[in-house]
Amino acid sequence: xxxFKKALLILIYSFFLSLLALFLxxxxxxxxxxxxxxxxxxxxxxxxxxxHKSDSAxxxxxxxxxxxDLDTLHVLDGDNRFVPLKEYLKxxxxxxxxxxxxxxxxxxxxxxxxxxxxxxxxxSGAKSMISILIGQALNDHAIKSLNDRVTQYIPELKSNPAxxxxxxxxxxxxxxxxxxxxxxxxxxxxFFSDExxxxxxxxxxxxLLKVKLxxxxxxxxxxxxxxxxLLGWVLKKATGKSVAQYFDAHVWKKIGSAYNxxxxxxxxxxxxxxxxxxxxxxxxxxxxxxxxxxxxxYNGNQIVPESWVNQxxxxxxxxxxxxKGWQKSAHHYLWWIPQEGDxxxxxxxxxxxxxxxxxxxxxxxIVQFADHGAGxxxxxxxxxxxxxxxxxxPGS
Numbered sequence: 001x002x003x004f005k006k007a008l009l010i011l012i013y014s015f016f017l018s019l020l021a022l023f024l025x026x027x028x029x030x031x032x033x034x035x036x037x038x039x040x041x042x043x044x045x046x047x048x049x050x051x052h053k054s055d056s057a058x059x060x061x062x063x064x065x066x067x068x069d070l071d072t073l074h075v076l077d078g079d080n081r082f083v084p085l086k087e088y089l090k091x092x093x094x095x096x097x098x099x100x101x102x103x104x105x106x107x108x109x110x111x112x113x114x115x116x117x118x119x120x121x122x123x124s125g126a127k128s129m130i131s132i133l134i135g136q137a138l139n140d141h142a143i144k145s146l147n148d149r150v151t152q153y154i155p156e157l158k159s160n161p162a163x164x165x166x167x168x169x170x171x172x173x174x175x176x177x178x179x180x181x182x183x184x185x186x187x188x189x190x191f192f193s194d195e196x197x198x199x200x201x202x203x204x205x206x207x208l209l210k211v212k213l214x215x216x217x218x219x220x221x222x223x224x225x226x227x228x229x230l231l232g233w234v235l236k237k238a239t240g241k242s243v244a245q246y247f248d249a250h251v252w253k254k255i256g257s258a259y260n261x262x263x264x265x266x267x268x269x270x271x272x273x274x275x276x277x278x279x280x281x282x283x284x285x286x287x288x289x290x291x292x293x294x295x296x297x298y299n300g301n302q303i304v305p306e307s308w309v310n311q312x313x314x315x316x317x318x319x320x321x322x323x324k325g326w327q328k329s330a331h332h333y334l335w336w337i338p339q340e341g342d343x344x345x346x347x348x349x350x351x352x353x354x355x356x357x358x359x360x361x362x363x364x365x366i367v368q369f370a371d372h373g374a375g376x377x378x379x380x381x382x383x384x385x386x387x388x389x390x391x392x393x394p395g396s
Contacts (some may be wrong), residue, residue, distance in 0.1 A: 002141045003357075005279060007108070008061050008331050016240070020343065032350060034310070035116020036075065038121075038123075038199060038276075038313060039352070039371070040095075040120045040121045040352065040371075041121075042121070043121045043262075043264045043277050043279055045101045046264040046265060046273075047264070047265045047267060047268045047270070048262040048263065048264055048265070048279075049242055049243070049244035049245070049262065049263045049265060049272070050244060050248075050260050050261070050262055051244045051245075051247045051248040051251075051252040051253075051260065051261045051263065051386040052248050052252065052253060052260055053257045053258055053259050053260050053284075054252070054253050054254065054255065054256050054257045054258070055253070055395070056172055056256065057135070057257065057258035058255070058256025058257075058258075058287060058290075058298075059256075059258075060100055060103055060104065060105050060283070060286065061103055061104040061105065062104075062105050063104055063106070066106065066107055066108070067099070067105070067106045067107045067386070068107075070085050070106075070382065070385075070386075071084060071106045072084050072085070072086070072098065073085045073381070073382065073385055074182045074325075075088055075376070075378035075381050075382070076170035076228065076376045076377075076378065076393055077092075077374045077375055077378075078373075078374055078376050079090065079375070080376070085378065085382070088374045088378060089109055089111075091369070091374045092370050092371075092372065092373045092374030092375070093111070093244070093355055093370055093372055094109070094118065094353065094368055094369070094370040094371075094372075094373065094374070095110065095111045095112050095114040095118075095120075095207075095369060095370060095371065095372075096108075096109075096110055096111075096114050096115075096118070096120075096282045096368065096369040097109045097270045097366070097368050098116065098282055098283070098286060098365075098366065098367045098368075099365075099366050099382060099386070100286055100289075100290075100364065100365040100366070100367075100389070101362065101363055101364045101365075101366070101383075101386055102363050103290070106386065112371075113168075114282075114305065114369065115179070116281060116282045116283040117258070117259055117281045117282075117283060118281060118282070118369075119259070119261075119262070119279050119280065119281055120279060120280065120281070120282070120354070120369050121177070121264075121276075121277065121278070121279050121350075122279070122280060122285065122350040122354040122356075122369075123211055123277075123341075123350030123351040123352065123354055124275065124276055124348075124349060124351055124354075125205040125278065125279035125285075125348040125349060125350035125354050125355075125356060126228070126263075126273070126274055126275060126276055126277060126301065126349040126350070127228045127274070127275060127276075127334040127348070128334050128335050128348035128356070129247065129274070129278050129288070129348075130228050130232055130235070130243070130334065131172065131333050131334035131335060132251060132288075132304060132310055132312075133235055133243065133246055133247060133250070133310075134146075134168070134172065134231055134234075134235065135305060135308030135309075135311075135312065136250045136251070136305075136308075137235055137239055137246075137303060138247070138305075138308070139304075139308065140239070140250075142238040142307055143168065143234070143235075143238050145168075146168045146169040146172065147167050147168070147169060148167060148168055148251070149162050149163075149164075149165070149166065149167055150163055150166045150167065150168060150170075150171065150230060150234060151164065151166075153233075153234040153237045153238050154230075154233055154234060154237055155167075156205070156209065157208070157209070160209055160210065160211070161213075162211060162212055162213035163213075165217050166217045167217065167218070168339055169195045169218075170217045170218050170227075170233070171227040171230050171231050171234075172227075172333050172334060173211065173218070173321070173333070174214065174221055174222060174223060174224060174227050174228070174321075174331060174334075175215075175217065175218050175219065175220060175221050175222075175321070176217055176224075176226065176227050177213050177214060177215035177216055177217040177218075177219065177220060178211050178212070178213060178214070178224070178226050178227070179194075179211055179212045179213070179214045179222035180194045180195075180222060180225070180226055181193045181194045181195070182194070182195050182223070182224070194224070194225070194226070195225060198217045198225045198226065198229060198273070198275065199225070199273070199276055199277075200263070201266060201350035202266050202267045202270075203266060203270070204229060204265065204266045204270070204271045204273070205233075205266075205270075205271060208226065208229070208230065208233075212228065216304070221321030221322060221331070223276035223322070223331065225256025225273075225276060226275075226337045228274045228275045228299075228334060229271065229273060229274055229275050231274060232273075232274030233271055234310070235274075236271070236272070242263075242272065243263050243272040243274055244262070244263040244272065247263070249301060250303075251288075251291075254298060254301070254303045255287050255288070255290070255303060256299075257284045257287060258278075258281070258283060258284060259281045259283075259284055261278065261279060261280045261281075261284065262278075262279040263278055264278075266277070276350070276351070282367045282369055283285050283367075285356050285367050286356070286365050286367045287357045288356060289347075289356050289357070289367070290365060291303060291304060292304075292309055292313065292358055293358055293363060293365060295309050295310070296308065296309045299333070311333070311336055312332070312333040312334075312335055313332075313333075313337060313346045313358075314336055314337070315330055315332045315339065318332070320332075320339055323339065324336065325338075325376065326340065326376070326377065326379050326394050327340045327341070327343070327377045327380065327396075328338075328340040328395060329347075329377075332372075333348065335347070335348060336348070336349050337381070338377070340394060341380075341391050342361075342395065344359070344360055344361045345357065345358060345359040345360070345380055345383065346358055347379070352370055352371060352372050352373060353368060353369075353370030353371070353372055353373020353374070354368065354369055354370065355359065355367065355368040355373075355379070357379040357383075359379070359380065359383040360368055361383075361387075361389075362383070362384060362386065362387035362389065363387075364386060364387070365385035366379050366382065366383070381393070
């Protein structure tokens, strides 16, 4: 019996020593253990930089009467069931849903104390924001070409041969070839995933400097956080400004934003997590949509080059590397662009159902903030319904 107790104690001590060693080796795992899957408030544990609001805010038109007929419009949910939009919003724990057409707010729903001015993390929607800024830096000639190697802007990466052939376009295309483990496949895999590591680490530089190359750059598309984070680092090096400062000066103050936006850093004065930590209010997120709907113009001024808007949101003759959902959304320049049917619409999309949907055909913008979302792609049906255009889900 004494031998058994001794063996048990040794086992327990060994377990806790192993845990201690693990957390000393990878300190960010303590945050993974504590916070697990981040929610819309988790960004608050990280240092933030502010992009300041415009001096003069733009205001969408609020009509006296909402389009409550949308409540009963049947859309497909993630289980491929036709449900009324009102039920779709409830089932998806959707906190904000705003539909804007021709600069008029036609429909808005809020839950859990949210309003159009609640600052919220849009997770991977941040990727589309860094895409906008790369276009700006090209226009400013701070970045010379998308064919430039990443090491031209971040010399520190030359110490790792994995980066030798990677171009900025490879990063925009998510075809860097860098190793990245997603969080799918169970609790243990999620715990040790690169997805968790890059979200919770307080030293992204250190992690990036030791990443491995697993595919030839430009050949294999893999959805991952590393590539947009590297683009944020490139932007900082190329412009001499932080992502928040550059966004502030070149976009945020120029589009009639009514509230400050924030960007999460890994540490004070560190790198910006341009993959998943941009915080914005719903009403101002819609103004990003309006900027792109107007081909980069605001109040007669060209804020984002029209050529970049077109290049970013049209896949052209390029073979899509991804096809998500019935609409077959392809990931292109960090936007999601449907390829199925009478398309032309596109979206910035983030984990838990954060969405900015833009449909130039009907001049419609939809913003959605959610706790997990109800799945599928109801936005095109809504936009076409409001404009009186026919719409059919494929196969229905």
